[in-house]
Amino acid sequence: MLSRLGLLLATLVFLTSCAMPPDSPHFQPSDSLPPYDQDSFDHYVRDTRAWIAENRVFLSDDHNLEIELNTPFELRPDKPAKRGILFVHGLGASPWYFSDIATAMADDGWLVRSILLPGHGTRPADLMLPDSEDWEKAVAHHANLLAAEVDELWLGGFSTGSNLVTSHALKDEYIAGLLLFSPGFYPDNDYLFLAPIISRLWNWVDIDDEDNIVTYQSLPTRGAALYYRSVSTVQKNLKAARFDKPVLITMSQHDSVLDPDATLDAFQTRFPNQQSRFVWYGEPPQDLDDPRVTVLASNLPHRRISTFSHMNVLFAPENFYYGEKGSHIIFENGQDGIALPDDTENLWFGAWGQIAAEKYHARLTWNPYFLELLDNIREVTGDS
Known part of the structure; x- marks a missing residue:
């Protein structure tokens, strides 16, 4: 009886956060998903671009830019590549999330691809269309396509994408290593297990x-x-x-959606390769005794940064959209009752929910240590 009562209470807590959508195309799904199992990556990109153009609910006048940033992409080095990496984005995100890292790795000689998970790139309601097999099969198909072109295949993922590529790598002996950015292995949410049940009752x-x-x-x-x-x-x-092969994992101590300590523990127990590295942004964890872990301070007052967010590690300070002088600032950051400053030069930046007296924190969307991150990637992949 107590366990059933607890489940009921948890369900009610979850339901109080649900909402009714307005009458808008954003909240009405497309008729179908595009295919993802084409026999070539070029064919996949063309089909997906056309589907996005037809189904996207545009947010700006620059439709071409929106299509471009949500379309899967490939970057080839100047010389034939022996190594390739397939990147998989997170929930609600886009292939473009890897554009800064992909550019640097292509310059280093990698063949780089970034795919679009089914249900993304158009409108939020399209996340109602795929099932978990669609995501898993899309990753497997494009890993196999890229493996046919290179001698050594790596996988990379952000958040949910990290979960997908890690699960695939644990079953595919061909995968040579992993790059995982804020991997979503361990969510900091006691009610997430209810999501499959609630999804049948509430949209x-x-x-x-x-x-x-x-x-x-x-x-x-x-x-x-x-x-x-x-x-x-x-x-x-x-x-x-x-996973006995090399892996790079990055994690913010102040990640608002994940459990950083559980992720660090998993690194130390499930990823034993001595070439692996864990980059921790924040204060040093207690009783840390692993030379493979690098700690970088996330409180940088001289740059008006208080903490690192779930997403910022991927983006260079020069990024045109999410960078330090980028065109998009995420002002809504879980700070009810704190006035937005008149001058954005006085903004501070941090993780979701970061609150401090007399400081308005927008979301941190770029990585002050981006060049160091590229060095970490080269170290783990053997490019240094």
């Missing part, structure tokens, strides 16, 4: 203004359920096996 977890051309702001319960399934799968796989 939306969160409704927000759609003003970001590379990231959905709203989330259907179906999307939350898909993330939960990726969590359940990767946790099961990590319990059953270790």
Whole structure:
């Protein structure tokens, strides 16, 4: 009886956060998803671009830019590549999230591809269309396509994408290593396990203004359920096996959606390769005794940065959209009752929910240590 009562209470807590969508195309799904199993990456890119152009609910007058930033892409080095990496973005995000890292790796001689997970790139309601097999099969198909072109294949992922590529790598002996940015292995949410149940009863977890051309702001319960399934799968796989090849993991101590300590513990127990590295942004963890872990301070007052966010590690300070002088600032950052300053030069930056007296914190969306991150990648992949 107590366990049933607890489940009921948890369900009620979850439902209080749900919302009714306005009458807008953003919250009405497309008729279908595009295929992702084409026999060539070029064919896949063309088909996906056409589908985005036809189904996207545009947020600006620059439709070409919005299509470009949400379309899968490939970067080839000047010389034939022996090494390739496939990048997989996170929930609600886009292939463009890897553009800064992809450019640097292509310059280093890698063949780089970044795919679009089904349900992304158009409107939040399209996350109601895929199932977990669509995501898993898309990753597997494009890993196999890229493997046919290179001698050595790596996988990279952000957040949910990290869950997908890690689960694949634990089953595919061909994968040579992993680059994982804020991997979503361990969510800091006690009610996530309810998402698959709630998705059958209620359509939306969160409704927000759609003003970001590379990231959905709203989330259907179906999307939350898909993330939960990726969590359940990767946790099961990590319990059953270790990944003995090199891996880079980055994590903010102040990540607002994940459990950083659990992620660090998983690195130390499930990723034993001595070439692996864990980059921790924040204060040094207690009792840390692993030379593979690098600690970088995330409180940088001289740059008006208080903490690192879930997303900022991927982006160079020079990024045109999310960079230090970028065109898009995420002002809505969980700070009710704090006035937005008149001058954006007085903004501070941090993780979601960062609050400090007399400081307005927008989301930190760029990485002050981006060049160091590229060095970390080269060290782990053997390019240094």
